[in-house]
Amino acid sequence: MSGESFLGLEIKGYTFKCLVCQNPEFLQRDIPPNAANISAVDGDSANQSADGAVCTDCGYIHDFAYGSNYRWVRWRR
Numbered sequence: 309m310s311g312e313s314f315l316g317l318e319i320k321g322y323t324f325k326c327l328v329c330q331n332p333e334f335l336q337r338d339i340p341p342n343a344a345n346i347s348a349v350d351g352d353s354a355n356q357s358a359d360g361a362v363c364t365d366c367g368y369i370h371d372f373a374y375g376s377n378y379r380w381v382r383w384r385r
């Protein structure tokens with residue numbers, strides 16, 4: 309369908325693609341600290357939730373630290 313948009317990520321000017329299947333389309337999901345696979349050794353990050361980008365094709369979840377150098381964008385197909 310023309311004019312349809314999808315949610316993706318832009319990182320430092322680059323379009324982020326799934327590390328597994330190269331799909332640029334994601335769903336945003338907050339990942340609570342107890343669900344994120346973060347080692348408790350690092351006290352600074354252990355108690356913070358992560359910003360999850362779930363690949364709409366293969367379902368692989370990429371987690372980003374909130375406030376990092378990336379942004380969610382709506383792309384046009």
Ligand SMILES: [Zn+2]
Pocket residue numbers: 326327328329330331363364365366367368
């Ligand atoms: Zn994927």
